[in-house]
Amino acid sequence: MKQAKASIVIPTYNRAHLLPKAIQTSLNQTVECEVIVVDHGSSDDTPKVAGSFGEAITYVRRERDFGPHFCWLEGVLHASSEFVHLQFDDDWIEETFIEECLQRFDPETGFVFSAARIVLENTKQVIDIQFDDWLPETGSYPVGMLEKRFSPL
Structure with missing residues (x-):
């Protein structure tokens, strides 16, 4: 495998029926990615x-569940790429998603974030778009705005 441009970390717990699509869409990226599944x-x-x-993937297994945050952490610790994408086991990403995210990085960028479409898999109907109400368009945003949005206080 060539040096991956990004690592994709997928936490999972008892969702084998959802996992194949998350893995496959991660493997289908237009840039080389390593896929790390943490169970x-x-x-x-x-x-x-x-x-x-x-x-085609790295599979990390522990016998005890500590939740997705610890899975993401463990996946990041296994990652060999400079850039890491965190997702869930019921997420799938468009083929160009990682490539488009990587194009957004420059020395002043700490992370790239996007809106998310919620799709009914059987009908392909988009039933919601999350985060587009406060990230209305592509661009750079001040860290203070994002800290307020992600802060639990």
Whole structure:
């Protein structure tokens, strides 16, 4: 495998039925990406599903669940790329998503964030778009605005 331009970290727990699409859309990126699936204690077919992708992904398993934040942390610790994309096991991303995100980085950029479409998989109907109310267009935003938005206080 060539040096990955980005690492995609997918936490999972007992959602084997959702995992294949998250993995496949991550592998289908237009730039080289490493895909790291972090499973904290699934008791379903998650290990088998991850294993079906062979060496195309890195699979990290722990017997105890500590939630997605610890999975993301563990995935970042396994990442070999400078850039890391954090997602969920029920997310799928467009083929150009990572490429477009990487194009947004410059020395003044700490992270890239986007709106998210919520889609009914069976009908492909978009039922919601999250985050577009406060990130209405592509651009750079002051860190203070984002801190207020993400801060629990």
